[in-house]
Amino acid sequence: MRVVIAPDSFGGTLSAPQAAEAMAEGWRRVAADDQLRLIPLADGGTGFVDVLHTVLGGVLHSTRVTGPLHGAEVDASWLRVGKTAYLEMAQASGLHMVPPERRDPDAAKRAGSRGVGELILAAAADPEVSRIVVGLGGSANTDGGAGALAALGGTPLDADGAPLPEGGAALARCAALAAPPALPAGVELVLAGDVDNPLLGEHGAAAVFGPQKGADAAAVEELDAALGCYAKVLAAAVNLDAEELATAPGGGAAGGLGAALAAVGGRRVSGAGLVRELCGLDAALDAADLVLTGEGSFDFQSLRGKLITTVAEAAAVRGVPCLVLAGRVAVGRREAAAHGVQDAYSVAEHAGGVEASMADPAGTLADLAADIAGQWSGSR
Template structure:
């Protein structure tokens, strides 16, 4: 067992799927850890990569002013979304207006869902006098290529007769042009995403992400064709050739729409890492705790947990993963910088129990692990 006497314990989890936000997960881990190892000094740095929890995490890190606004949800219904204003920059979480979590699983329709609400959030940021908008991408229910966002900006897709097309990506197969020029004034755009998929093709928005949003194999092909037509219109109308650009396929092609509007691309995870001063916290830590809903093979491919573990390994600091479920072998985890990984499901006995009381299960697991990793000061 590693001797971690006199240590600072850094708690830096991602969100736990649809059960706990990153902030809630960090608090649950901290609560249990205090019970199991009360002498430790805890640093909480909840993390996000641009998807759900992006605004919540940045508000914790930066402070700033939250703006609450009613916008169009992915199915056209009103939803309440929050964006963060900090020193002239708006931080917008696209999932708050167009997120998959807003649509019951049985009602998901990738071809009909819209990003119109994301455009409405951008307009609210313009009205508030923001100079820059950082749009976090991820967790969307949409595959409309950002056409809904364009519609909110007065530049929605139209057919050959100039009539507005219905919301959703499927209708874009009939797109013949734009209703106008999108106008965000002098607002500078940043697309925050850790997805590098292009808009089209086998690794594009429809093929990779469409099925999880309710698209059948036939609908995936139809959506890819519709997005192909949309990309042609963006090229014709705005001279924006975005189809093959890395990140254009993020959030169902919303990344492509932002790129067509002149956005630069930044890693959502790296942005949060910088703004939350994660590196300084890693420098001071004697033990690092991270986690997410499912610690699996995807976790080792650049996701937040692997980035935290790599940062700890660079400093020779042990890193533990506390996750809802664990399917990564010990050797693979060790190669990624993870000393040990622990499962809430195994701790409480079943997936159902873990889902029924996620915070309590995570807190209980943290208490048990803290006892195993207790420093001599406790």
């Protein structure tokens, strides 16, 4: 049996390559003669650069940029392959940089994205780079990308002309930008997004992703209103329609960074689709009997342009069954099937609870894969 193993990363526990190796280790326990092809993937979020470095080679460059909280600097890398630079915003303003115990309403309202703009400038300073691809996902910030655009010249100001502090909540007082933000001359910007949510509203950056960053109901409402204020100011500064900026698909990616970078000329593409193409997933599926994919949490957000649905839909076109192995599963069987998923399996459920699965993420994922191999290997 020919099995393609193509997972995303599992939150903060396993990288995509580690998850793929764990699935393969478990599968081989039961079906040692099966042919396994490991293709770790990413959809623009955490692990985007590492996956592409593994597949494409290229040269990694490291720089220091402003982190998401308190102005503390963090190390971030970008990858140059030919004339293209690949970077992921999560290396500059990732949720993993905020410990779970600090993910409270205050942190959700204050986290910023300035480091992402600094990372873009670092890549653009390379004279060989003419195209920058930014992976959007896994963010700590809900600032509408205001911090990133401040690094590109568009510092948000209050009614008195004073610069606003970092974070989304302060944008409620945004009255103007110091200058229209702009990319360095001669650079094409591509936005590899992981979701299609808009900037504002019930499906927007604050409402959908704010709670996982620590925002309670009051903070979500405050952030959404502040982002609405900022969107009007930004749209006026770059001569865009404010309503279009606020509702465009993908604008809510990475805490609203998707909308900000689109406003300065970024072109949105599917992050999962881009990695799928660069990693040769389609050719691998052409020769496969089964595909395994997965991520930390298979939930309703997974169905909005993230990696699992990209893999599953590509498999379905070819009549190849697609199985999801995830830390937790919160998608119904019918909903999953509508996106090409044959079955979805929870590591936590198989391991006897979340605590048990988190104590040994690779081992419990391998155990689940072994159990599934016993059900599926040789079935075709």
